[in-house]
Amino acid sequence: MKIKPFPTCLAFSIIITICFAGDPEAERIYGGFYTEERIANLRNNCNKYEWARRQRDAVIENAKPWLAKSDEELWTMVPGQDLPRTIDVTFDRLNPGTEFTGCLICGEKISKYGNYPYNPDFENKPWKLTCPSCGAVFPTNDFGKYYLSAIDEHGLFNPDKGDRSLLFNADHPDPEDPLHKFGVDDGFGYIDKNGRAHRYIGYYTWQYWTYLNDGAGALADGFLYTGDKDYAHKAAILLDRIADVYPEMDWKPYADRGWYHSDGGSMLGKIGGSIWETGVAQQLADSYDKILSGTLDDPELYVFLKRQSEKYKLPGPKGSRKQLIENIDNGILRTSFEAVLSRQIRGNQGMHQLTVATCAMALNTEPQTTQWLDWLFAPDGGAIPGLMISRSDRDGTSDEGAPGYALIWGRLITDLARLLEDTTRYNRNNIFRDFPQFNTSYTVAYRMSALGIATPNIGDAGSTGLVATQANPELMARGYFYTRNPEIAVAAYRANGNSAEGLGRDIFSRDPEAQGNEIRRIGEKAGPRPEGGYLMSGFGLALLECGTGTSGIALASNYGRTKMHAHSDLLNFDLFAFGHWLAPDHGYPEMATNIPSRNEWTKSTLSHNLVYVNRQPQKAVWGGYTRLFKQIKGFGVFSIDGKKAYPETDEYSRTMFLIGGSNESRSDSNSYVVDIFRVIGGNDHVYSFHGPPGIITTSGLKPEIQKTGTYAGEQIPKGIWAKDFPVGYSHLYNVRRDQNPPGQFMVDWKAESGYRGLTEKDNIHLRMHAMTQVQDIALADGDPPQNKPGNPRKLGYLLMHRSATDLNSIFVSIFEPYRNKPFIKSVRRLDDGKGSEVVIQVEMTDGSTDYILYNEGSQKELDLANGISMNGEVGYIKEKNSIVIKGILVNGSALRYGNMNLRSAGTITGKILKMNKELAGGGWMLVDNRLPADGSLNGEQIIVETDTERDASYTIKSVERENGLTKVYCGPISFVSDFKGGTMEVRTFKVPKSYNLGYLYDFEEGARFRITSHKTWAKKVR
């Protein structure tokens, strides 16, 4: 049975018109953001500067096709509520079967063109979608003709009116032809032989609305840049007509049919899902703000709108500029604000706030503009102060785990602050003044990029092995402009390729190049990015690096949020070498909705480089805790406590080293990773690791092929939901098992040509030296998302399994990235494997030998048979020709071997006496012992004891004496982590209830702290 089309309510909302009638300022000349002065500056700059002139030329070119359209044509282009829309042709939320049915002709081959494979050509192929894979064109009927037959007396598509005799395959007009109805879509989709809908028109209409909104934007820019009122005239026709229909637009009836859009599962929205609708409304409001002054004295415009209104029996009066403005104010701006309140417009935090701010500025009408701006900062409104404190971290990201999402807040709030900052009318709240710690958000995308070039693909971010940075130099330049913090200018300069070219140009300013010149001066003085990684304890990312740029190597381990758009992947790591990610995360799932390949695989623990405990994925947490972080040239180590992800364990921690690459000597040009993963407690541990896609060879293992099924069992098929077997096991197929593995073996992944641009002659490998006795080992294939361009077909997994009651596991491995030829000759564990200490000997092919010593807690002295002794936590020794040439001791007092006798003061500990408890003033604390104030601790981590959910580890910026005490300054951050007084739910978001009851902190006064110390030793070269 066909579901009846949705009842068309009265096409226009009478209530809104009555409520908002009679504005005193309805006849304002300018919008609130595009003021007379700004517009004048922009037009002057276009005459003065070549770059501005080029922008103007591009704007004119872009608006050309829209300017050429007649008034009538533009007006009739706007559809209404009853023209269906969706963002996926076949995905069906109500159908429990296959999620995707693909193209009617080529099936799933279309998947590799991404989530949104069709790009309609609105000008030349109206109402058609062309498959990018096979070239088939759908729907097969002339939908345009049917659409016209269904236009009702109000000028809108009404499915009840359509001439259904027009619904046939145009290439097969004979009703007896079996293909007569094949591929025919009446707007609600073609139903295939399996009963699955193919909603070509729905998908087309989704993009058609974007096209219309962009068209209005192109025309609005045309007016802004040229002052030619013809552009404003055409834009006004589109905006006025959209204002007619926008109050009635409602996504829910389509969501209720199982159709897909960006509604985050809420089923709410307007033209589309509530999340993307935030941008739709912003764009409409922004275009409107731009053209207001262009609609003065345009009698032809008013007459045209009046004529259309009468012809199509529209309810509101038209015929004057006042009425035009009232219609758009109500139909777009006030409707959008109401929709934010009703959650029809609601995105990730920051999105709907920016929508309200944009609408408030365009409205430019008191008292409402001020009321809406106040709303942004109210606890039960936009809740910006609450979100700023309770959901943001000291690195400037929000509480989402994936970089792409975690960075949204900073970017959007900057846009919002920009709207308010430059207006003199509103100063009750000021983001830059009231939340000085927000300034870390400008540089965070750059800081989280390994080697400054590659943002780790953490959580729902990027795609498998994608090498790209989220850093946005222009955003940083803007941040510098508002904060005058030179560190931001330096980051902008470096992220822009060590140049200020094109940065900070504010075309609305009287002197648009002033900022760029300032950034150039500061950036040139600071020079390029220094070598070496760092810790981002707020976001939760440990970065160890050696070398620079694409020739460098970086180890990135994430230990931040594992909720929202995150994966259950606390302590996961990826390795960047030779310009590629060699242990790549899956990145963005096939779809961010409930499907097995996302919920139980891409997003889940087992698909990551982690230990899977008790056959259950990790719990979602805020993050882990830093135990140790040290980066010096050619040597880095960190240790992170991740127990919260598996609360049933006594220990779930990872200690990793990146060693070598200092290029201080020829025997130190390569780098390798040491991984020590400790899990105490639980009765089932699986260490999962995958390298780059490509051929895997093993040495020491005797894997036997499991003929059928998956890691879940011979009878369990690939990809099914977990039932009576652990989550994720059914996604590992092509299984080979070794039931009696040795305590040491090697696995080598050769990155395949084609992987993110690799060619056969690149010959890049990642070799793993495993040094752990386990019960059984499996090799298996697992698929990353298959609908992301550039993703590999499959990844090769190694699964090391132990099971017994109350397990105590230390998984020890070395990862050796190499090109052409390995540089490690052999590895060996020198510890007895019984205690918690780990000692590894690594022999290099060049004849040198490394020793890595790890003695967590450093309770007892480590003495080895070969004469090495260490009193401390971490030691590293390089030996060549029986002579020690390098030694490093971290958090210890002595490291001795042969000709080396290295002594150090050990870990610095103490107590916090006093701390800054305000939002402003930066992160400073007074401590009880005299720390060296000579700069030697700058850059070190001070790790403060805490029982809150946040890691209280901070990078020391300076140490000073103050009134006999030592003051440690940790930069322009704040220790405030939340408001007191609990939370409440506002439009389904949890936010702080009150801003007046004081703060909660990362830690408390009286807490103990540790500062990592280190000492290096090098043989004098004569």
Ligand SMILES: [Zn+2]
């Ligand atoms: Zn196709």
Ligand SMILES: [Zn+2]
């Ligand atoms: Zn992941």
